[in-house]
Amino acid sequence: MVSAKFLELLSLSEARDLYTVEILSAEPTPAYDRVHLSGLFSGQGEKDLELFSPAWYKENNYDLHLGEEAVSLDRANKTVTASSGKNYKYDKLIFATGSAPFVPPLEGLTGDGIFTYRDFTDVEKIKTFGKSKKTAAVIGGGLLGLEAAKALKDLGLGTTVVEMAPRLMPRQLDESAAGLLLSEIETLGIKVRLNSHTEQLAHSSAVKSFIFKDGGFLDVDMVVVSAGIKANDQVAKSADLKLGARGGLDVTPNMVTSDPDILAIGEVASFEGQIQGLVAPAYEMARVAIETLTGGERIYGHPYLSTKLKLLGIEVASFGDALAETKDAQVVSLANQQAKTYKKLVLDATGSAIIGGIFVGDTAQYFRLMQMSQTGAAIPEDAASLLVPGSFQSGGGTSLAFIPNTAVICNCENITKGQLIEAIQKEGITEISELKAKTKCGTGCGGCQPMMVDILAEQLEAQGIERNTDLCEHFSYSRTELFGLAKKENITTYAALLQKHGTGKGCEICKPVIANLLASAWNLPVLEQQNIQDTNDSFLANIQKNGSYSVIPRMPGGEITPKALIELGKVADEFGLFVKLTGGERVAMFGARLDDLPKIWAKLVAAGYESGHAYGKSLRTVKSCVGSTWCPLGVGNSLDMAVTLENRYKGLRGPHKIKGAASGCMRECAEAQSKDFGVIATEKGWNLFVSGNGGIIPQHGQLLATDATKEEVLKYVDRFLIYYFRTSDKVTRTSTWINQLEGGIEHLKEVIINDSLGIAHELDKDMQNLVDQYKCEWKLALESPEKLATFKTFLNTDLQDDSIKFEESRGQKKPLMAAIV
Amino acid sequence: MTTQWQNAGSTEQLAPGQRGCLKFGDAQIALFHFEQDVWYAVQNKCPHKNQNVISRGILGDKGGEPKVACALHKNQFSLNDGKCLSGDLESLTSYPIKIEGKQILIGLPK
Numbered sequence: 001m002v003s004a005k006f007l008e009l010l011s012l013s014e015a016r017d018l019y020t021v022e023i024l025s026a027e028p029t030p031a032y033d034r035v036h037l038s039g040l041f042s043g044q045g046e047k048d049l050e051l052f053s054p055a056w057y058k059e060n061n062y063d064l065h066l067g068e069e070a071v072s073l074d075r076a077n078k079t080v081t082a083s084s085g086k087n088y089k090y091d092k093l094i095f096a097t098g099s100a101p102f103v104p105p106l107e108g109l110t111g112d113g114i115f116t117y118r119d120f121t122d123v124e125k126i127k128t129f130g131k132s133k134k135t136a137a138v139i140g141g142g143l144l145g146l147e148a149a150k151a152l153k154d155l156g157l158g159t160t161v162v163e164m165a166p167r168l169m170p171r172q173l174d175e176s177a178a179g180l181l182l183s184e185i186e187t188l189g190i191k192v193r194l195n196s197h198t199e200q201l202a203h204s205s206a207v208k209s210f211i212f213k214d215g216g217f218l219d220v221d222m223v224v225v226s227a228g229i230k231a232n233d234q235v236a237k238s239a240d241l242k243l244g245a246r247g248g249l250d251v252t253p254n255m256v257t258s259d260p261d262i263l264a265i266g267e268v269a270s271f272e273g274q275i276q277g278l279v280a281p282a283y284e285m286a287r288v289a290i291e292t293l294t295g296g297e298r299i300y301g302h303p304y305l306s307t308k309l310k311l312l313g314i315e316v317a318s319f320g321d322a323l324a325e326t327k328d329a330q331v332v333s334l335a336n337q338q339a340k341t342y343k344k345l346v347l348d349a350t351g352s353a354i355i356g357g358i359f360v361g362d363t364a365q366y367f368r369l370m371q372m373s374q375t376g377a378a379i380p381e382d383a384a385s386l387l388v389p390g391s392f393q394s395g396g397g398t399s400l401a402f403i404p405n406t407a408v409i410c411n412c413e414n415i416t417k418g419q420l421i422e423a424i425q426k427e428g429i430t431e432i433s434e435l436k437a438k439t440k441c442g443t444g445c446g447g448c449q450p451m452m453v454d455i456l457a458e459q460l461e462a463q464g465i466e467r468n469t470d471l472c473e474h475f476s477y478s479r480t481e482l483f484g485l486a487k488k489e490n491i492t493t494y495a496a497l498l499q500k501h502g503t504g505k506g507c508e509i510c511k512p513v514i515a516n517l518l519a520s521a522w523n524l525p526v527l528e529q530q531n532i533q534d535t536n537d538s539f540l541a542n543i544q545k546n547g548s549y550s551v552i553p554r555m556p557g558g559e560i561t562p563k564a565l566i567e568l569g570k571v572a573d574e575f576g577l578f579v580k581l582t583g584g585e586r587v588a589m590f591g592a593r594l595d596d597l598p599k600i601w602a603k604l605v606a607a608g609y610e611s612g613h614a615y616g617k618s619l620r621t622v623k624s625c626v627g628s629t630w631c632p633l634g635v636g637n638s639l640d641m642a643v644t645l646e647n648r649y650k651g652l653r654g655p656h657k658i659k660g661a662a663s664g665c666m667r668e669c670a671e672a673q674s675k676d677f678g679v680i681a682t683e684k685g686w687n688l689f690v691s692g693n694g695g696i697i698p699q700h701g702q703l704l705a706t707d708a709t710k711e712e713v714l715k716y717v718d719r720f721l722i723y724y725f726r727t728s729d730k731v732t733r734t735s736t737w738i739n740q741l742e743g744g745i746e747h748l749k750e751v752i753i754n755d756s757l758g759i760a761h762e763l764d765k766d767m768q769n770l771v772d773q774y775k776c777e778w779k780l781a782l783e784s785p786e787k788l789a790t791f792k793t794f795l796n797t798d799l800q801d802d803s804i805k806f807e808e809s810r811g812q813k814k815p816l817m818a819a820i821v
Numbered sequence: 822m823t824t825q826w827q828n829a830g831s832t833e834q835l836a837p838g839q840r841g842c843l844k845f846g847d848a849q850i851a852l853f854h855f856e857q858d859v860w861y862a863v864q865n866k867c868p869h870k871n872q873n874v875i876s877r878g879i880l881g882d883k884g885g886e887p888k889v890a891c892a893l894h895k896n897q898f899s900l901n902d903g904k905c906l907s908g909d910l911e912s913l914t915s916y917p918i919k920i921e922g923k924q925i926l927i928g929l930p931k
Contacts, residue, residue, distance in 0.1 A: 473884070505856070507881030508890030508897065531838040535877045535892035543892055547874045795834055795841040795852065803849070803873050 002266030003096035004031035006286040015294035026069035073239040099229035099267035108201030133221035145226035244270025253299035320356030415441040472509040479730035519653035520725040523773035536615035546815035552614035557642035558585025567607035584621030610776040622646035627664025636681020638664035655728040693735035718767035829925040842876035851876035861900040868911035
């Protein structure tokens with residue numbers, strides 16, 4: 001990876017033409033993303049991890065020799081000999097040979113069924129061997145070891161992690177954090193054996209038996225060794241280059257080895273006796289090496305170490321002096337055994353600056369606190385307040401002000417806040433995607449994206465790009481203002497609102513937005529005002545690229561009886577529809593002709609189905625797992641909860657689409673934290689999250705209430721949704737809405753739970769009115785011959801539109817786009 | 822080129838604000854009862870992706886000029902002359918309309 005980064009930087013450097021470059025690679029593939037190696041176990045291919053294609057090397061005039069391992073170095077003649085026997089001359093030589101797994105010198109730790117976890121070949125071997133096996137042990141409970149354990153568990157193997165130290169991830173986590181991680185990992189079915197010094201590994205036929213010094217033993221079918229790394233420094237060693245105390249080529253702060261023409265970067269380089277196995281320090285070494293070669297002044301300092309990862313769904317992060325090894329360091333920590341979270345800040349001796357931190361279970365504040373640590377930002381006297389959820393919510397705090405322009409926002413690409421601001425101002429950037437493309441910020445691990453969003457928003461605001469909130473040329477009011485007017489003046493139609501508060505004939509912006517806000521206010525049948533609806537709403541179906549429509553009936557909570565499913569199948573079969581499951585746990589049928597929609601729905605309604613509102617800015621689905629009804633790990637009845645929620649809110653229309661979910665335990669199979677509203681069962685009730693989002697900029701839901709009863713959940717979601725309907729701008733998801741909401745989640749809690757505005761009663765009443773108004777739109781349409789007439793394709797003939805054609809693919813139909821020219 | 826006036830049915834088939842589509846041979850024509858007694862007819866095929874969906878678009882005006890926004894991607898076209906108002910897509914062909922009593926007649930090129 002570090003060599004790829006080096007080559008990328010060199011290709012962008014003015015000094016590119018000074019050198020012809022030859023690359024010797026022992027592996028038969030170009031450099032790949034080793035960090036995400038475990039992706040290969042969960043369906044990713046090697047191509048997905050490729051950093052640059054062979055074509056890229058060619059375009060940049062890099063001569064890449066794959067499967068050509070450097071085997072010896074002749075410094076006197078400046079020649080490297082490769083495995084093919086060929087000699088390569090050099091003026092400057094860069095070692096980026098990385099590291100190999102460290103295999104402890106232990107009897108029995110070789111032979112069949114013993115693996116390391118390092119590269120593509122290792123993964124292939126483990127996969128092949130593991131197929132027919134039942135149990136495995138991983139030696140090493142560090143970062144990579146736990147990754148390996150996850151990979152083995154994904155293969156279906158009963159897995160035990162064997163760690164010498166008294167805790168997991170001993171280099172990054174303290175006892176409390178590691179203890180929490182341990183209990184979470186054990187809940188997921190991975191066993192962990194700590195304090196385990198292996199005396200011997202005995203092989204008897206296919207079984208490997210660990211015999212521990214404490215007298216215990218463990219039998220497994222295979223063993224994966226992940227006990228740290230050792231630098232690939234053999235070639236350098238034979239050529240008498242100076243090595244560090246723990247191996248690796250000793251380098252100066254300029255990345256130069258004991259031979260001035262030889263540099264070393266990445267895991268093979270030993271700086272002040274240490275080798276580093278993380279991406280950010282390695283990339284920094286690459287940057288320094290480029291400058292050394294081109295006469296720049298950059299030098300390598302003490303690396304700032306930070307790690308953030310998701311292990312088996314558990315978020316873990318640490319940075320800086322996480323273990324509080326600095327003299328007189330002060331520690332502030334917040335352990336929440338209910339929420340299964342642990343957060344710790346390490347402060348300097350004066351308690352005025354953050355020097356390290358650990359997060360388990362909730363890493364929402366990790367990034368900003370790390371930023372503050374790196375920049376030495378001043379912190380509040382009550383440092384513990386920084387650990388409280390919501391302390392950095394947009395709109396509420398002044399967190400960005402803490403961060404100076406020199407602060408590095410993207411550690412992977414080394415982009416500062418100042419560089420982002422410059423790009424935003426110079427290039428007139430208004431979108432995150434543009435900012436990423438122009439600066440490369442956020443293109444590595446992606447952890448800095450939330451910061452980018454905030455910085456961009458702040459800049460746009462500062463530039464006085466005053467957002468004109470007028471809906472369009474026909475209304476000098478925002479959506480929020482029009483919603484208020486409609487409610488206050490009891491206006492239920494677009495025509496009346498246009499006459500009273502607008503001008504002209506309307507347009508494609510104000511008509512659908514007002515159609516939606518009137519529905520949010522009154523929930524009257526949308527077809528009563530068919531002509532102001534978006535095409536999807538006006539035909540109660542989603543238009544597809546060839547002018548055909550999709551049909552998606554409601555299946556609350558994703559629950560469906562076999563009989564109903566059979567009826568659905570019959571309809572799809574009769575009308576020749578393409579069938580696919582949606583992400584919201586229901587069945588979608590595509591390729592319906594406009595004329596056929598009423599016929600299809602007549603059958604569906606007769607079979608007991610209702611409209612699924614997949615076509616509207618409306619409640620889509622409340623996704624669910626089976627919860628305590630079926631799941632042996634279930635804590636709460638999420639299925640029942642999801643069905644209740646979906647039936648309560650079905651047919652609601654808002655500023656944008658609305659999605660919900662209910663998970664029966666903290667494993668979160670229903671992904672409730674990525675929904676507009678989502679609940680997760682706890683031992684005592686439900687944790688309610690709001691304003692989560694998948695989509696273009698994924699956003700975690702924020703915790704609105706903990707251990708709420710079912711009644712409280714309904715009450716809070718009622719209020720949350722109506723408050724959103726009342727105050728949102730047009731076409732805004734709840735995630736963006738909360739980001740723009742003054743005070744953020746804390747404000748919402750005040751309004752919704754503590755009724756700080758004294759409007760809770762109104763919010764409750766409004767929602768109950770909307771719920772009472774609910775009628776299935778398709779059922780209504782089928783009762784009206786007048787409405788059904790609008791589903792006819794042609795006014796002057798009963799023929800269907802023969803310009804819509806389909807072809808076959810995998811036994812189903814798909815649009816034939818070449819049909820129309 | 823001469824114009825042939827085609828019978829497009831009764832004015833009662835579309836209420837003000839309503840939209841419809843006519844088929845003459847292979848040609849599809851979108852018919853709009855834009856507002857009381859104001860009618861427009863344009864080609865039904867949107868030149869953006871060549872789909873026959875204009876008749877399901879949203880009616881409105883831009884600075885007083887009557888327009889339709891396509892149902893698929895909201896590209897906008899003038900109903901006076903079919904010109905694209907939201908970019909440089911090809912114009913829609915627009916067709917003259919005569920109302921004789923309750924009879925709608927659309928002028929097609931012969």
